[in-house]
Amino acid sequence: MPALTPAIRTGATVIWCLFQLYIVLYPLHPIIQRPVHLFMAVILTMFFQPLGERGWRRVVDWLLIGGSLATILYYLLVSTRLIERMENVDPVLPHDLLFGTIVLLLVMEATRRIVGWSLLGVILVFFAYGFLGPWFPGWLKFQGFDPELYIEILTMTGHGIMGITTETSVSLVFYFIAFASVYSASGGGQLFIDLALRAVGTQKGGAAKSAVISSAMFGTISGSAVANVVATGVFTIPLMKKTGYSPEYAGAQEALASTGGQLMPPVMGIAAFVMAELLQVPYGRIALAGAIPAIAYYFALFMIVDLRARRSGIGSLGAEELAATAPVLPRMHLFLAPLSLIAYLMMGYSATYAALVGTGVAFVAPFLRKGTRPSRHMFRPMFDDIGKQASQVAIPIAAIGVIIAVAIQSNLAIKFSTRLMEISGGTLLGAMIFIIIGCIIMGMGMPTVAAYIIGAVLFVPALRKLGIPELASHMFVMYYCVLSMITPPVALASYAGASLAKANFMKTGWIAFRQSIVLFLIPFAFAFDDALLWNGPLWWILIAFISLTVGTVAWAVTLEGYLGGLISWPERGLFCFASLAIIFAPTGTLWWGVGTALAVGLGIWCYTFRSKVLAPSPR
Numbered sequence: 001m002p003a004l005t006p007a008i009r010t011g012a013t014v015i016w017c018l019f020q021l022y023i024v025l026y027p028l029h030p031i032i033q034r035p036v037h038l039f040m041a042v043i044l045t046m047f048f049q050p051l052g053e054r055g056w057r058r059v060v061d062w063l064l065i066g067g068s069l070a071t072i073l074y075y076l077l078v079s080t081r082l083i084e085r086m087e088n089v090d091p092v093l094p095h096d097l098l099f100g101t102i103v104l105l106l107v108m109e110a111t112r113r114i115v116g117w118s119l120l121g122v123i124l125v126f127f128a129y130g131f132l133g134p135w136f137p138g139w140l141k142f143q144g145f146d147p148e149l150y151i152e153i154l155t156m157t158g159h160g161i162m163g164i165t166t167e168t169s170v171s172l173v174f175y176f177i178a179f180a181s182v183y184s185a186s187g188g189g190q191l192f193i194d195l196a197l198r199a200v201g202t203q204k205g206g207a208a209k210s211a212v213i214s215s216a217m218f219g220t221i222s223g224s225a226v227a228n229v230v231a232t233g234v235f236t237i238p239l240m241k242k243t244g245y246s247p248e249y250a251g252a253q254e255a256l257a258s259t260g261g262q263l264m265p266p267v268m269g270i271a272a273f274v275m276a277e278l279l280q281v282p283y284g285r286i287a288l289a290g291a292i293p294a295i296a297y298y299f300a301l302f303m304i305v306d307l308r309a310r311r312s313g314i315g316s317l318g319a320e321e322l323a324a325t326a327p328v329l330p331r332m333h334l335f336l337a338p339l340s341l342i343a344y345l346m347m348g349y350s351a352t353y354a355a356l357v358g359t360g361v362a363f364v365a366p367f368l369r370k371g372t373r374p375s376r377h378m379f380r381p382m383f384d385d386i387g388k389q390a391s392q393v394a395i396p397i398a399a400i401g402v403i404i405a406v407a408i409q410s411n412l413a414i415k416f417s418t419r420l421m422e423i424s425g426g427t428l429l430g431a432m433i434f435i436i437i438g439c440i441i442m443g444m445g446m447p448t449v450a451a452y453i454i455g456a457v458l459f460v461p462a463l464r465k466l467g468i469p470e471l472a473s474h475m476f477v478m479y480y481c482v483l484s485m486i487t488p489p490v491a492l493a494s495y496a497g498a499s500l501a502k503a504n505f506m507k508t509g510w511i512a513f514r515q516s517i518v519l520f521l522i523p524f525a526f527a528f529d530d531a532l533l534w535n536g537p538l539w540w541i542l543i544a545f546i547s548l549t550v551g552t553v554a555w556a557v558t559l560e561g562y563l564g565g566l567i568s569w570p571e572r573g574l575f576c577f578a579s580l581a582i583i584f585a586p587t588g589t590l591w592w593g594v595g596t597a598l599a600v601g602l603g604i605w606c607y608t609f610r611s612k613v614l615a616p617s618p619r
Contacts, residue, residue, distance in 0.1 A: 009047040010380050013387030016040040020174050024352060030170075031082045034162045035075035037170045039068040041394035042110045044387045049113040064109065067102055074099045087157055092148040100151035104402075107161055111399040114392050118446050122454070123399055126406045133410060139419060142410045153405050160405040164277050165397040165453060169390075172273040172283060173397075175355035177390045179341065180221040180267065183362040184231070185382040187372055188334050192217035193235050194325040201317035205309025207243040208250075210317075211236035212257045212305060216298045219261020220338060224269065225448070225485040225493040227389075228258035233500045241501065244314030248504055251497030252512035255486050256301055256519075259493045262448055262482045263294040266342050266354075270393050271452035271478050276351075278456060279474065283351035289471055289533040292545050293479065293522055300518045300552035307560040330371055337362035393449070400453045407457045417461035428466045432524070435459045436480050443484020444491075451481040463527075472530050479523040486512040518555035521583045525551070529586040544587040547596050551582030554599040557606075564607035574602055 019040070023033055046065050051057035074095075075082070092100075112120045129136070133144035145153065154160030158167075183189070196214035200206050214232045233254040240250035262269030265287035272290065276283040309316075341358030345351065366372040407413045424430030438459060443451040455477040463473035485493035488509035498508035526532035531544040557563045558576040567575075581595025 005047065006380075006384075009044065009387065010383050012040065012043055012047065013383045016044070016387065016390070017178065017383070020170075020178075021356075023170075024356065029079065029083055030158060030167060031162065032075060032079050033170050034166045036072055037174070038161070038166055038394060038398050039072045039106070041169075041391035041398075042068045042106050044391040045110040045113055045395060048388050048391065064106060067106055071099055071102055071106065082156055085156075087152065088149070092152050092156070096156060097147065097151055100155040103155045103161060107395065107399050110391075110395045114395050115447060115450070118444075119396055119399070119450050122442075122446070123402050126403045129412075130406045130410065139415050140412075142412075145409070153409060154402060159401075159409070161398050161401040163401040163404060165274060165401050165404065166394070168270075168274045168277045169394040169397055172276070172351055172355075173270055173393050174390050175352050175359070176267050176273070177393065178386050179337075179355045179359040179362060181382055181385040181389060182359050183221050183334075183337050185378050185385070186334065186337075186362050186366040186374060187331065188221065188337060188362065189218055189231055190326075191328065191331050191334050193232055194331075195328050197239075197317065197322060197325050198328055201322050203306075203309075204313070204316055205305045206317045207236065207239040208245065208253050208305040208309070209302060211240065211254050212298060212301050215254070215257035215261060216264055216294075219258070219264040219267075221267050225255075225259040225262055225482070226496045228261040229254055229493055229496040229500070232258065233497055237497065237501045239317060243317060244312075246503075247501040248498070248508045248511050251499075251501035251503045251508040252486075252494060252515060253301075253305065253497075254500070255491070255493040255497035255508070255512050256515055257298075258497070259482060259485045260294065260297045260301070262485075263290055263297055263479065265290050265294060266338070266345055268294075269478075269482065270397070270447075270449040271481065273351075274397065274449060274453055275456070275474050275478060279470065281471075284345045284348075287345065289475060292532045292534065292541075292548070293475070293526055295545075296522050296525075296548050296552055297519055299549055300522075300556060301515075303553050303556035304515055304518075304559060307556055307562045311560060311562040311566070330369060333365055333368050334372065336365045396447055396450050397453065400450055403454055404457055413457050413461060416458045417465065420459070420462045421465060426466075428468070431462050431466055432476075432527070435463070435477065436520075439477055439480035440484045440487050443481045443487070444489070448478075448481050448485065451484060452478045455481055468527050469530050469535075471533055471535075472527050475533060476523045476527050480520075483516065483519060486516055488513060515559070518552055518559065518579075521555070521580070522548070522552070525583045528584060531587055540587065547582055547587060547592065550596055550599050551579045553603070554579035554582070554595075557603070563603060567606050571602065571606060574598060578602065 019036060027033070043065050046061045046068075050061045108120060108123070111123065130145045130150055133142040136142075155162065158164070193214045196210040196217065200209040200213060203209060211232065214236060215228055218228055218232050237250045237254050240253065241247055245253070262271070268287060268290055272286050273283060276286045337358050340361040341354050344354035344357050366374050420431060420434060424434055435455070439451060439455050442454055456474060459477050460473045463476060464470060468476065485491060486509070488494070488506060491509040491512065494509040494512045495505050497512075498505045501508070525548055529544055531541050532548060534541060554575045557567070558572050558579060561567055561572055578595045578599035581591045582599065585592035585595065
């Protein structure tokens with residue numbers, strides 16, 4: 001049987017892909033689509049992350065697979081009754097209780113295998129709160145749920161495990177994961193890396209700059225910080241080390257560059273798809289809103305790398321390293337896939353349709369030239385990657401449905417936001433600081449999408465009450481959940497980079513945090529000025545974008561202490577003031593104007609009159 005397992009696993013993934021294609025052409029009721037999608041993911045989780053290959057552990061895996069198949073059959077058989085029944089009126093039958101319990105156990109076990117106890121522990125706390133609500137003190141107290149009502153909410157309606165998060169996985173996430181897997185298998189990911197190396201490799205700091213550019217491009221199809229680190233870091237980190245960067249700096253730089261992939265359109269992180277569902281807006285609107293913050297993120301990183309390289313004189317790649325990369329021009333046709341996806345999004349097609357078109361083009365494009373034609377051996381790893389990646393997303397975000405259902409049904413979300421406003425003294429800045437801390441803590445060891453969904457439920461209402469627009473509130477929370485990937489003491493992206501660089505984990509994390517401080521300021525800019533989220537006249541949006549760029553450059557100069565030459569501490573202080581004034585003041589206000597004028601004037605002065613003597617800098 002172990003020898004047959006890979007074939008069965010690949011076959012299960014193919015069946016899942018065919019089902020997802022079928023429901024695009026012939027949509028089914030959500031009470032059918034969502035359970036089939038979810039428990040196909042559970043089945044594949046048992047294959048990809050088994051308890052063991054032999055003995056009783058393998059027997060347990062097969063029992064769980066059988067339970068998943070039985071659960072799919074249950075939803076298919078009772079779908080008519082579930083569709084027609086009235087919530088809180090029609091009875092919950094004994095077999096509903098049985099299969100509802102099985103659903104919870106299967107999803108919890110699959111979550112444990114994929115994420116570990118970090119997310120599962122939080123889910124169990126919320127689950128227990130649903131039962132123990134009457135015994136909690138003060139504002140946490142509520143009447144609680146009896147078992148029948150609990151099973152109904154969590155497994156028989158669109159509020160819990162079969163709720164909006166699972167629908168996001170069904171209708172959006174799966175198709176973009178399929179696109180990313182097919183495009184990477186066809187050579188698109190390697191093309192991004194080679195193009196970045198050839199574009200900036202010979203510049204000062206070219207090795208680190210190539211990490212920034214390749215990670216930004218790879219992030220457009222990946223949307224996962226750790227996956228991005230692994231995919232691009234295996235190439236860029238050794239090059240950075242070879243050209244003079246310390247292992248810790250190389251790992252930190254790759255972690256920073258890769259983390260931004262979750263913010264980079266057109267395929268942002270999974271949290272962005274969930275945001276579109278929560279806000280009930282087209283995904284294209286979310287991608288458009290994320291464009292300026294993402295560009296500002298990568299421009300800030302690029303400037304920090306450039307100024308450090310000019311100051312220290314390290315990081316440039318030689319002809320030997322560049323000669324090792326394959327020619328780019330013969331592979332330019334591989335760009336047809338992401339360009340097709342972007343074009344269909346811009347033309348107003350649904351995100352699902354755009355992803356399907358992009359996937360089809362990604363599959364066909366390699367056959368246009370002999371040098372890029374894939375072998376038949378590519379297909380099994382490609383399908384396995386689709387199954388693994390899609391199941392690793394579908395399970396955790398479905399499990400978070402427990403948290404959403406409990407928080408909403410118990411009014412915990414409203415009570416929590418009220419409490420947060422009381423603690424912050426009703427001030428916007430105070431509430432924002434508490435929210436940032438909350439997002440960072442939740443993101444420690446937890447997938448970004450999980451942290452974002454919890455943050456959206458608990459924190460967004462407080463921001464809305466304090467006057468921040470809805471889209472800006474959600475983007476604010478998501479941004480800091482993304483940055484938790486590089487924030488010590490638990491920084492998954494930084495640790496992945498440190499592992500590849502063979503560097504000290506904690507030191508790498510703190511270097512990444514230091515380099516990212518400017519990135520922590522960008523959300524304040526779009527929270528106070530939603531022109532940066534593409535709201536308002538185009539000319540005003542462009543002014544806001546340019547000024548944000550000036551602000552991030554001013555902070556990079558502050559951080560590195562260099563602009564055409566070494567600058568003094570008072571000058572660094574003025575650049576810092578200018579940067580904060582631009583970022584925190586809305587476009588067109590007095591302080592915004594003062595900050596912009598100061599940054600531009602001081603920049604011209606320093607770059608023109610400072611001596612251009614390079615001085616070594618600690619790496």
